Amino acid sequence: MSPVVVIAVISSLIVFLLAAGTPFKPAKFVGQLCMKVLIGALFLFFLNAFGSQFGVHVPIxxxxxxxxxxxxxxxxxxxxxxxMYIIV
Known part of the structure; x- marks a missing residue:
């Protein structure tokens, strides 16, 4: 499947969910969980960016x-x- 088709499907799904709303609680829960995982990756990115001066690198x-x-x-x-202390 080409990347253009994947991006088009995901974009149309996002637009549909924004227009119709999400009536399902599990879909809302999964969306919040995905958002937390993305925020966690952002936290780790900043930790790796600023922690490189001190030799700290946590894989994302x-x-x-x-x-x-x-x-x-x-x-x-x-x-x-x-x-830093357990995995040397």
Whole structure:
């Protein structure tokens, strides 16, 4: 499947959901969870950008993004501590 078709389908789905709303609670929950994972990835990006001066690098993947997105700043700090002291 070409990337143009994938982007068109996703864009049309977003426009449809914005126009019609999401009547399903599970869809709303999944959307909020995806948003938290994206915010967690953003937290980790900033940690890696600023932590590179101190030798801190936490890989950005689904597990670490989920942890930092759901737990917030304490999750990011916990991942950084785990990376610095446990995984050497």
């Amino acid at each position: 993947n689904l597990v670490t993004s989920s942890i930092s997105g759901i737990l917030g700043i304490p999750g990011v700090v916990g991942l950084a501590i785990i990376q």
